[in-house]
Amino acid sequence: MATRNKSQSQLIDLFLSIARELGIESDKDVAALAGVSVENVANWRSGVVQQLKPQKLAAVKRGLTARIEALRALAGEVSIDPDLGLVTLEIETGSGPSSLQRQLRDRIHYDYLGHRFLYFEPQGALAWENLIRAGYEQTTWLRGVEERAAEWLDPSRDSRGRTKGPIAAALGFCPKARVRGLDVISLGPGEGGKEVRLLHRLLDLEKEKNQSLPWLTLCLADVSIALLTRAARDTRKTLSERGAHHGTVMATCADFEEGPLSFLGRIPTTRLPKEDGLRLVLILGNVFGNVRDEETFLREKAFKILRQGDLLWLEVGVRPDAIETEPLFRLTDAAQEETAAEANRRLLLEGPYRRWEAARGRKPSNLEMRVFIREDDDSSRVPGSLNFCHDLVIKDEGRTVTMLYSRRYAIPGLTKWLEEQGLAVERIHEVKDTKGRPRVAHLLVRKT
Ligand SMILES: C[S@@+](CC[C@H](N)C(=O)[O-])C[C@H]1O[C@@H](n2cnc3c(N)ncnc32)[C@H](O)[C@@H]1O
Structure with missing residues (x-):
């Protein structure tokens, strides 16, 4: 630990030591913490200034509090070392x-589940x-x-x-x-x-x-x-x-x-x-x-x-401008052949229902993903927006459930x-x- 300059006041020394322990070491960082100029800090270090004016003291206290608050938040985070293998x-x-x-x-029996x-x-x-x-x-x-x-x-x-x-x-x-x-x-x-x-x-x-x-x-x-x-x-x-x-x-x-x-x-x-x-x-x-x-x-x-x-x-x-150029538009035509990316999207959409029925010991239902455009309704209320609404059709039950809204905005x-x-x-x-x-x-x- 650095020793105190002979003419430096004990309290200034204490403040600078605590700041150093909190990782605030350079004159520039100390100045930023206290909201003062770098010259002020040099005067504190040399002992030319022995006491802080009330305004500066308040700024120092605020700065230290901010650092300590951040450390408090950090204290909830055990794995500071990412190589420790703990998240x-x-x-x-x-x-x-x-x-x-x-x-x-x-x-599950509602008509909207969502993303x-x-x-x-x-x-x-x-x-x-x-x-x-x-x-x-x-x-x-x-x-x-x-x-x-x-x-x-x-x-x-x-x-x-x-x-x-x-x-x-x-x-x-x-x-x-x-x-x-x-x-x-x-x-x-x-x-x-x-x-x-x-x-x-x-x-x-x-x-x-x-x-x-x-x-x-x-x-x-x-x-x-x-x-x-x-x-x-x-x-x-x-x-x-x-x-x-x-x-x-x-x-x-x-x-x-x-x-x-x-x-x-x-x-x-x-x-x-x-x-x-x-x-x-x-x-x-x-x-x-x-x-x-x-x-x-x-x-x-x-x-x-x-x-x-x-x-x-x-x-x-x-x-x-031309909605046909939006990649999701293809999905609104059920007759189109499914690409690998579209298959992933379908799996994402079907997943929650599939896992729910598996957990209930049910046989896999006949499901279909249906994508269609909704506009000027309560699902796309921002002017100019439209919604590629992704529904799951549960054919055996003769009903649909909305799994995802995906809006595009003007x-x-x-x-x-x-x-x-x-x-x-x-x-x-x-x-x-x-x-x-x-x-x-x-x-x-x-x-x-
Ligand atoms: C499309 S993904 C990731 C988006 C990511 N921000 C990006 O730009 O790539 C959407 C994420 O939002 C999360 N999510 C969706 N609804 C949520 C909710 N109500 N609360 C918290 N997370 C939600 C999902 O779990 C998912 O990780």
């Missing part, structure tokens, strides 16, 4: 596999992984996230002196601002490939600015334990390989549509003053277009997470609708598939 997950009461199994059993039930069992997760492995263009979508992250986290200035990247600006990488901590909350991350890419860009930003965020938490909420395990492992490995010891991954098996969102109780922004931290909510991979009702979801769930000024990153499916209609919900759309970027057709749009939205 820690938390399970929200009512959202674990047996609860979902029970809900599936209770609702919540597609992936929570390992076979469903496997079907999803097979789906994105072939014919899904996943590499294009991953690159789309990576490029947006680079752009939206760009700390450089435009010709008017403003920070170019809106997320970098919201984090305080702009003149006269204090850098804030960040809680990234990903709803339905699946296997987490996009979150890994975002983490890399965040850590690049810190490196470029030579300044760490006061804390960085990635909170993953997904009902699929199989996919969540992979996402938690890969994102923790990323933090560990990049030496980001202030970064924490909290992985919760949680239902973001019907569950109580208990994981919010553990993230630093819940415990700290609002001005100290930003929330960035991710809803990627058209998960927004899968929920039962977008408005209900925003009102009852998303707005419990987003506080005024917080950011929401949506990646949604785009409605093409971006001007979606933008206007989001603004009406109290969200300001700050950035829009379309991503084309390998055939040059716009298929996906990224929207960065601020809660007003």
